[in-house]
Amino acid sequence: xxxxxxxxxxSSDGEIMNQKQKRLSFLVSMEPKKMILYxxxxxxxxxxxxxxxxxxxxxxxxxxxxxxxxxxxxSPDELASYLTDKTxxxxxxxxxxxSINGITGIRIYAPADANPDLISDLIKARYPNADITPRxxxxxxxxxxxxQGIKAVAYAFIGMAIVVxxxxxxxxxxxxxxxxxxxxxxxxxAIMGLLGIKLTTATIAALLMLIGYTVDSNILLxxxxxxxxxxxxxxxxxxxxxxxxxxxxxxxxxxxxxWLVSTSDVIDSITIVLIFGxxxxxxxxxxxxxxxxxxxxxxxxxxxxxLRRGS
Amino acid sequence: xxxxxxxxxxxxxxxxxxxxLSLIGxxxxxxxxxxxxxxxxxxxxALIAKxxxxxxxxxxxxxxxxxxxxxxxxxxxxxxxxSQRDPETGETLFVVKVANVxxxxxxxxxxxxxxQGVLYMELDGVVFARGSDVTVYSSNYGLDLQRCPTCxxxxxTLSGDSLKKFNELKKGKAGWPVDIxxxxxxxxxxxxxxRVYSTMQGFLGEPVSGTPKPLVxxxxxxxxxxxxxxxxxxxxxxxxNATSLGKDxxxxxxxxxxxxxxxxxxxxxxxxxxxxxxxxxxxxxxxKSFVARILHLYGPYVLSAEVxxxxxxxxxxxxxxxxxxxALQEAKRIYSVLRSGxxxxxxxxxxxxxxxxxxxxxxxxxxxMAGLGALIAVLLAxxxxxxxxxxxxxxxSTSLFEVIIILGMASLIRWNLDLPSIAxxxxxxxxxxxxxxxxxxxxxxxxxxxxxxxxxGLLRRxxxxxxxxxxxxxxxxxxxxxxxxxxxxxxxxxAVTTILGVLIGILITRPAYAEIAKYxxxxx
Numbered sequence: 001x002x003x004x005x006x007x008x009x010x011s012s013d014g015e016i017m018n019q020k021q022k023r024l025s026f027l028v029s030m031e032p033k034k035m036i037l038y039x040x041x042x043x044x045x046x047x048x049x050x051x052x053x054x055x056x057x058x059x060x061x062x063x064x065x066x067x068x069x070x071x072x073x074x075s076p077d078e079l080a081s082y083l084t085d086k087t088x089x090x091x092x093x094x095x096x097x098x099s100i101n102g103i104t105g106i107r108i109y110a111p112a113d114a115n116p117d118l119i120s121d122l123i124k125a126r127y128p129n130a131d132i133t134p135r136x137x138x139x140x141x142x143x144x145x146x147x148q149g150i151k152a153v154a155y156a157f158i159g160m161a162i163v164v165x166x167x168x169x170x171x172x173x174x175x176x177x178x179x180x181x182x183x184x185x186x187x188x189x190a191i192m193g194l195l196g197i198k199l200t201t202a203t204i205a206a207l208l209m210l211i212g213y214t215v216d217s218n219i220l221l222x223x224x225x226x227x228x229x230x231x232x233x234x235x236x237x238x239x240x241x242x243x244x245x246x247x248x249x250x251x252x253x254x255x256x257x258x259w260l261v262s263t264s265d266v267i268d269s270i271t272i273v274l275i276f277g278x279x280x281x282x283x284x285x286x287x288x289x290x291x292x293x294x295x296x297x298x299x300x301x302x303x304x305x306x307l308r309r310g311s
Numbered sequence: 312x313x314x315x316x317x318x319x320x321x322x323x324x325x326x327x328x329x330x331x332l333s334l335i336g337x338x339x340x341x342x343x344x345x346x347x348x349x350x351x352x353x354x355x356x357a358l359i360a361k362x363x364x365x366x367x368x369x370x371x372x373x374x375x376x377x378x379x380x381x382x383x384x385x386x387x388x389x390x391x392x393x394s395q396r397d398p399e400t401g402e403t404l405f406v407v408k409v410a411n412v413x414x415x416x417x418x419x420x421x422x423x424x425x426x427q428g429v430l431y432m433e434l435d436g437v438v439f440a441r442g443s444d445v446t447v448y449s450s451n452y453g454l455d456l457q458r459c460p461t462c463x464x465x466x467x468t469l470s471g472d473s474l475k476k477f478n479e480l481k482k483g484k485a486g487w488p489v490d491i492x493x494x495x496x497x498x499x500x501x502x503x504x505x506r507v508y509s510t511m512q513g514f515l516g517e518p519v520s521g522t523p524k525p526l527v528x529x530x531x532x533x534x535x536x537x538x539x540x541x542x543x544x545x546x547x548x549x550x551x552n553a554t555s556l557g558k559d560x561x562x563x564x565x566x567x568x569x570x571x572x573x574x575x576x577x578x579x580x581x582x583x584x585x586x587x588x589x590x591x592x593x594x595x596x597x598x599k600s601f602v603a604r605i606l607h608l609y610g611p612y613v614l615s616a617e618v619x620x621x622x623x624x625x626x627x628x629x630x631x632x633x634x635x636x637x638a639l640q641e642a643k644r645i646y647s648v649l650r651s652g653x654x655x656x657x658x659x660x661x662x663x664x665x666x667x668x669x670x671x672x673x674x675x676x677x678x679x680m681a682g683l684g685a686l687i688a689v690l691l692a693x694x695x696x697x698x699x700x701x702x703x704x705x706x707x708s709t710s711l712f713e714v715i716i717i718l719g720m721a722s723l724i725r726w727n728l729d730l731p732s733i734a735x736x737x738x739x740x741x742x743x744x745x746x747x748x749x750x751x752x753x754x755x756x757x758x759x760x761x762x763x764x765x766x767x768g769l770l771r772r773x774x775x776x777x778x779x780x781x782x783x784x785x786x787x788x789x790x791x792x793x794x795x796x797x798x799x800x801x802x803x804x805x806a807v808t809t810i811l812g813v814l815i816g817i818l819i820t821r822p823a824y825a826e827i828a829k830y831x832x833x834x835x
Contacts (some may be wrong), residue, residue, distance in 0.1 A: 060662075070670060080611065087707040116663070117418050124414075127578045131667045132414055136812045138661035141359060142403075143396070145822045156790035205731055209738040213792055213810070216745050223779050247745040250692040254685040256739065261681040264674060266351075266730045270737075297661040 021238045028234050035291025037152040039283050043183040046190035055192040057201035061146040063112040063139030067119050070105040070131040086122050089114045112139050147202040160211050176216040176292045180284040184214050187280035188273055207271035217244050217285045225293045241286050248282050321830045330823035334712055335613055337719020344722040354671030355410035356417035359662040361426050366403050370655045376647045381423050417665045427657050431492045434480050436524055436532030444473035452646040455602025461631050463642035467649055468625045485619045487523045488611035490515035493648055497534045498562035500553040507565045508540045516613045541566050546573035561587045670749050689744055696832040701831050706747045709824045710740050716815050732804035739812020750776045750825050754832055784817045
């Protein structure tokens, strides 16, 4: 076998990995205490930000009317004032444009008690070629969706926590994973508030996806550090970071492309929340969680709950 | 030689074999069943309706079938009505989806759902019974084999005043037409073409004696519906005509759509509170059923001699169809129409979303482009990290296979792909790629290890990779199961495709990828 293929490939492979690990080695030289402190500060800041400026609820959680109009070449302000005039309800319009597909449109936002039929009829009368897609959500449905959204995230989180605990049966590493996931969500929510991304059923789906992604990388790290007995902690950490780096950049790449290509509001808000969540996860997994684990592995206070005899 | 044998062994490895078979099966399933899309991609209207009060299980079924009936009068094909019960509050919501409708049809559908549904029975231009006067005992319908092999019957009783009224009215009218209407367009002006007008002059039954009034006259007397022939009146004249008669609806039938648009714009300008709607015959629709559809008319049925002479309070509607199945279907339809004449409660539409069919198809194209773009991004990112196509191509194509298998499963269980479902597929692919990277790195991590412990090391590393994969798969499935079972709203699709993707991942694609990667890396 060895004679058939020059060995160069394998070693160049090792070289690439080495290079990557070298690039990431600054992480190893960090002190565990600092690794815990910085992300924690970010978490607290995000929490404060969230308290001051929480993300707004979108119409599907609050109730309201959005009429999306395609194939219309009009100024949104002019259209809004024309419609406000005719319907007697205050509404505002925004233009959106997608350069890749060349689709342009206007979204008209109105309160829940507005009459969407009248709005679309008025637009149709002025612009016969308009493609109109109204969406109407009654506040009662908004309330139902909101209650269920909160429940879904809470249950998913609790379910995740239980499974993580059962897999590791050790309170410190499992607690850290659960905290990282929580911090990811808090940071993602804070950024949503900051950027004015609304909380909708779609972004709730994104937060749920985030739970999945977070757990992936955290489980990888914890497994590598706690179960990899053949390497030193530093080596195990570095190899985990390099795998994690590949994972996150690949996912981020795919998400960015998705965000660029899609004009769908739903897909756009899902991807943007995921992008920020993944960036937060990068910090929380590879710095915070790693710091806790590195401190924990060398600390004299190690204990674990054994649910099975002799394991 | 060794290499060739290696490929053969790889292809015959049961994990790889399972992947290939699943792939073939999925492609076959998609080819046979096709993919079905949600309203938000395929186009159509999705409405969520909430009843005024909590309902019993029987009431829920009744409302669902009566909604189905009333929507059928639109002649639209793809209607799904689903009732979802919130396990905590016990509240029931009805989710109604109708594919491929125009915006106007969508509005009418909404109005229809919100109106409580009124059944009228009419004879000789007189309404003798309404929904609440008619009682239908459960499943009192079926085939009437004594009369003929394809004859059907539906039994009902009349009570109180309506019975008295009917007994008065029916005298000497054997063979006269009896009409049943569900939500007729009361108090409207119907503008029709010549041929529709002449059809409407008919509907005369098979009178034994006397001359029944034509349909146009009957509906005029019973419901204040005025039918006028279109003779080049302008939109303005039609509107004036309607307002002077005090009508609240104008219905344009079998005329150029342009006229309808003009009337609509005229009404928008004047703001009179008059509505307008539009009907045109569907392909292959015969004139009589077209007229019946416009008026929401069932029948006309014909008064039999026994009923006219007899003195009873229980009656039967009878008829015949071409085949036994059709006869039974017709009986069932009429049975539920009679029952739905009195919806137990009012429904309010609390969420409404409309996507035009043209937009829907552009979304489909876009989703495909986005998917391909993401796949290429994955391919490039993996190549950038490992610097070899030998790993990048298998990882990216395994992801592609995974999408195909998820879609195959979706087509097998006839799942409607909506936007949340697509988000779920993206989530599954994202974690899928992540897990393949974990496997790859565990495999690569060993290439520099000492030769002696190599095999042991490999097994251990694979075990570790699959521990990570299993742990994260379990968490995702547990988390998503809550969404699947506890959610009434729109995110169900997200949970379904994510869970499908994760299951396919751990059972089929991940093990196969591990084998393929092991083979490819062992060649070096």
